[in-house]
Amino acid sequence: MKKLFASAVLALSVTSLAACGSSGGSDSSKEKEIKIVATSTPHAEILEEAASILEKKDIKLDVEVNDDYSLQNKMLASGEVDANFFQHTPYLKNAMKEDKSFDLVSAGGVHLEPMGVYSKKYKNLDEIPKNGTIMISNNVAEEGRMLSLLQQGGLIKLKEGVDAVSATKKDIVENKKNINIKVGGDAALMPKAYENEEADAVIINTNYAIGADLTPTKDAIELEGEDSPYVNIVAVKKGDEDREEIKELMKVLHSKEIQDFIKEKYKGSIIPVSK
Template sequence: MIKNILKVALLCAITIGFVACTDDATTEKKTTIKIGATPVPHVEILEFAKPLLKAKGYDLEIVEFTDYVTPNIAVNEGELDANFFQHLPYLKEFNINKNTKLIKTVNVHLEPMGLYSKKIKTLEQLKDGATIAVPNDPTNESRALDILVQKGLLTFNDVKLKTVVDIKTNPKNLQIKELDAPQLPRVLDEVDAAIINTNYALSANLNPLKDAIILESKDSPYANIVVVKEGNENKDYIKALNEVLNSNEVKKFIASKYQGSIIEAF
């Protein structure tokens, strides 16, 4: 009888210990946040944020990407905790096209898109039949074409996202060349002008405030955002990441580092 009681007690102790260990394992705090980003300015901002996150108990592991597709797929598949490189219109279009479940957490900064050229210094010097290169992904192409609309160079049919086929009037007979966004700085010798995302312009040593012939308005809706997989937005480590990237310290860093070529959006 005593032996049976002892066996039961031992079994209970083992079971309780196993459950306790299991609970400890499942409740163990995550201490490393893995985030994907394109180099300039995203990685630079994240590098500045590292010690701020460290003070909150998290190490920030930054993975660099040079395209706009891979970091979204990596977050959706759980290989990354978050990414930081895109704006909300691009994210929405990506979710539709790729059937991903990604969501925005916070705005961080705005990179005004600009028109650059090695052949002209002013818009008035743009000749009839000139070739202008633009990004070929749907949201950034529409955004780039909006800049030309604002300057009266093109008008478009009423569509959600503008493309070359939607051009209604083209007084200067401009030739619009659609290219992958990272290629745009490299074709400036081949085209009359190119509309380039600021991160790629900065990577090519182009200063938006000094070198852009036209610069997107600061009230643009295309703020760069932190993105996570749906369901992870309320995790403690994501909240910590959001708090740091929307902190006064980061705001001051953006203002000091980029001198208005990039502006905080929170």
């Protein structure tokens, strides 16, 4: 009887150990996941390309598309997503000034979308007539960027020492043609304003230009240079930039495969970066 009891205990112990070993193996092989929200073009497209590479590393990239700029940082700060990909550092800094609850950082830059001026009436900025109108979006974080583009094209001159991040219309010290710089609606509405010829020229973000079948390098009458500080970044909660999955995501986004994908798909309209 004692031998039978001992055998039963031994069998139970072996079964328990086997179960524990099986459970441990399952946990160690469990697929990791990053939930990221991004604007549709080109951000989500780039992420979908990266997803197949990350899958080989047992990391699932769950991409949620949302083209509303006002929601993405809120989604990240609330923990609804692990990261977002739609903005540049000046936009993020401005967002954190406006909402002190945001504690977000850049995990790294991915690409530059050169902003452009588009017109159905004129082939270059020199042709814009006196008292002409140029429409810009109501994106305060990019006001200086848009004004710097007009300065680059020779339409206006900004106060010395003012950069593309901090400039406002108050910093315009020269406007020989008396150009009316009209503030329109959201950045997403600028292609429609261009199509409807609501101004002599319209400044459009590259992601919205591509979405409207415009090719910046061909269709823009003035295009932002490569020295722009407005590199698009992946943003995360502070501290999450050190997470293994986030580091792997950035490695993939900086890889030759993704950089070649960006160059080929967007034909130079979007410039990949590796930092």
